Amino acid sequence: MLSSAVKKALHEGAFIPAHPLALSSNKELDEASQRALTRYYIDSGVGGLAVGVHTTQFEIRDPRFDLYEKVLTLAMEEIQNANVPDSFIKVAGICGPVEQAVKEAQFSKEIGYDLGLLSMGGLGSYTEEELLERTRRVAAIIPVFGFYLQPAVGGRVLSYEFWRTFTELPNVYAVKLAPFDRYLTSEVVRAVCHSKRGDEIALYTGNDDNIVNDLLTTYRFRTGDRVKEKKIVGGLLGHWSVWTKRAVELFKEIKHWQLQDAIPQRMLTLAQEITDANGAFFDARNGFKGSIAGINQVLAGQGLMQGRWCLSDKEELSPDQMQEINRVYKAYPHLHDDDFVKRNLSKWLPPERIVAEGAERT
Template sequence: MLKKVIKELLHEGTVIPAHPLALISDRKLDEKRQRALTRYYIEAGAGGIAVGVHTTQFEIRDPQFDLYEKVLTIAMEEIAKANVQNSFIKIAGICGPVEQAIREAKFSKEIGYDLGLLSMGGLNDLSEDELISRTERIAEIIPVFGFYLQPSVGGRVFSYNFWSRFADIPNVYGIKIAPFNRYHSFDVVRAVCNSKRNDEIALYTGNDDNIINDLLTTYRIKSGDQTVEKKIVGGLLGHWSVWTKRVVDVFEEIKKARDQDLIPAELLTVGQEITDANAAFFDPKNDFKGSIAGINEVLTRQGLLKGNWCLLEKEKLSPGQAEEIDRVYADYPHLHDDEFVKNNLKKWLS
């Protein structure tokens, strides 16, 4: 079962960055900067972090790197030092075949993570029935946060029936909707609204191309003879691992607008600016090949990382991507938090 205070935070809605991986030039862990990143997210006002996910690089699990347990442990140590354990949502990325996923779930639960973000990526040989069975087994170990990952980066398209069955699994408390597709996103919302566990499941956007619209929309879904209203209450996003202080500021504006049921047109404009910035970071024109390096590049420019290196040499900025990041930095100075980082970086690196 999910702790009551964490469940309340999850349903209230918050900013959850997907935690990157800090490396030095020989592609080994930069522990000082790995810790600094966690400190940055806490002090920027994020309500949680997700570690061991796509932005952290799935390769941390490979035997040649063997960083999964190390990286998850470092984040928990920094959360403990900040004394925010009971008011901060701690999410561990869980992936792979059943036995691997079970090992990761047990380890994450043991060291204090609240939920496991369960990826279905890289499991195209498994049927939907088998993936539901896998989810049920993980949910017996740790509360589950579902993850609809876009096909361009290793996910796949799932049926409405899959999400309907997924939502009915006890100990599922959240779903990250990230297919980068409005039709597929709607399938998840409709499935949850029609589930007897609707009130137990918080929906979070992972659609980096549609963040603000997702967060401003109230869905009205017919369920039998009733109309069910559901919001995507927060976000769990790789995009939110950069410029995080400003992300938190904008999210607070969104929450106020939702409470007042009055959406300022300016928020919609900011939403499109954020989508444009995301295109520079995530590299969609090259099928997202530079997405992790793009995030790392922004953090490098701020001094949080030493370089944009990834564990695999092939993971790097695409041609022209650095120039696109230059452009969005110049076009949207109100979206970055460089001054906040500059004022605190020495402390985070100490």
């Protein structure tokens, strides 16, 4: 069961970054940077962390690397050391066939994670009913956070009926909407509104291309003789793993405007600016091929990582992506948190690891 404090925070809407993976040049885990990242997020004021998810690199599960349990444990140790409040939402990424998903759920639950973010990616041979049965198996172990992953990075399109049934399953408490598609996003919200457990399901944006608009939109659907309204209350985002301190501040402002009838024009301009920045970090113009390397590059430029290395050799910046990252840095200085990171690097990293801010952003 989900604790009352976490459940309350989940439904009120939390800021949850997707935790990256820090590697050395020989593609071994850089434990110092990995711990520093967790401290960076906590000190930025996040409401939770998601570890072992897409931004952490799915390859951590590959037996060649065998890093899944290690990175989840490191993050949990830092969370415990930081004495975060009981409401801090700890999310573990869970994926793969049934046996793998069950094993990951058991481990995550044992070491203290609150929810499992259950990916449907990479399971093209599964029918929707088989995916639902897999969810039942995982939900019997750990509360479930559903995950609609966009097809461009390994997800699949799932039906309205799937999501309505999914959200009626016991021990499912939230859904991350990340199809990067307005139609599919709306369809899932409609399914939740028609679900018997719709009021028990918290909706989170994972649409990094539409963060602010998702958070400011109230969805309205007719259910029988009633009109049901539903908001996307928070976010679980890879984009929030960079420029995090400033993003937390903006999220608090967005939460204020969620409750108002009128939304200032400047919030719509902010939405466009954030989407533009995300396009550079995620390499949108090249089909998101450099999305993980782009996130890592920003963190390396701030000194939080030694470099942008990924476990897969295919994960690298696209030829023009560095120029795009530099462009948005110059275009939106009010969105980054370089000064905050620079002031705190000595707190998060050992002295020998401190590098000049911006050294990698060239």
